Amino acid sequence: MTRPDRMDLLKRMVAQHGQANVARRIGKSAAAICQILSGDYKASPDAILDLVEEAFGQTTVHCPLLGEIPLKKCSDNRNRPLIATNPLRVKIWRACKECDPSELRNNGGGK
Template sequence: MITNNWLHVLKDEVERQGMRRVAEKLGVSKATVSQVLNNKYKASTHVIQQRVEGVYMAFTVDCPILGDIAVNQCLEHQNRKFAATNHIRVALYKACRNGCPNSKLCGSK
C-alpha cells in the first residue's frame, strides 16, 4: 500500500512487524506507539511523525554537516549530548544548536 499518511504507514508496519519491533526502530516505547495509533497520545505527535517518515517513508533533510540524511537521523543527532569524540560529532552538536533550519532545539546552547 503506497500512502503519504504517516499514521497509515505506522499501522501497516505494526501489523507487519509487531508493536515491539516498530517501537524499537522508532526509538520509542510500545505504549507510545499504541497511544498514537489509538489517538490517546497526550503530547504532540510531531516527533513521532518525523520518526515514522524517516524510518519507513524515506523522508530526508539537508544536514549542513552530513548532507542528505533521514529525518529520524537528524532528530537523533539533535538529541545527543556533547561529546568531543570526533570532529563530525562536535560539528553536528554545534550546527544543531546554532541556526540549522532542521533543528527543533530553537537555538538553545
Template sequence: MTTNNWLDVLKEETAKQGMRAVAEKLGVSKATVSQVVNDKYKASTHVIQQRVEGVFMAFTVDCPILGDIAVNQCLEHQNRKFAATNHVRVALYRACRNGCPHSKICGSK
C-alpha cells in the same frame, strides 16, 4: 497499500511487524506506539511523525554537516549530548544548536 500519510504507514507497519518491533525501530516505547495508533496519545505527535517518516517513508533533510540524511537521524543527532569524540560529532552538535533550519532545539534559530 501505499500511502503518504504517516499515521497510515505506522498502522500498516505495526500490523506487519508488531508494536514491539516498530517501537524499537522508532526508538520509542511500545506503549507510545500503541497510544498513537489507537488515537490516545495526549502529547504532540510531531516527533513520532518525523521518526515514522524517516524510518519507514525515507523522508530526508539536507544536514549542513552530513548532507542528505533521514529525518529520524537528524532528530537523533539533535538529542545527543556534547562529546568531543571526533570533529564530525562536534560540528553536528554546533550546527544543531546554531541556526540549522531542521533543528527542533529551543532557541537554536
C-alpha cells in the same frame, strides 16, 4: 510527510514489525501506539508520528554541513553527545545546535 502519510506509515510498520517492536524502536510505549491507532490518544500524536517518520520514513533533509542525508541520520546526529576529541563530531554538534530540521526537509520527489 503529512500527518495522514505518517499515520499510514505507522499502520504499515505495525503490520510488518508488530506494535511492540515499533514502540521499542521509537522509544515509546506500545500502549501509546495502540491509542494513536485507535484514535483514543488524548494528546496530539504529532511528536510520536515524527519519531515514526524518523525511524521508518524515507524523508531526507539538506544538512548545511553534510549535504543531503536521511532524516534518521539527522536525528541521530542531533541526539548524540559532544565528542570533543573528534573534530568532525564537534562541527556536527555545533551545526545541529543551530539547526531546525523541520525547515530542512526535502519533501520533493515523493519523499
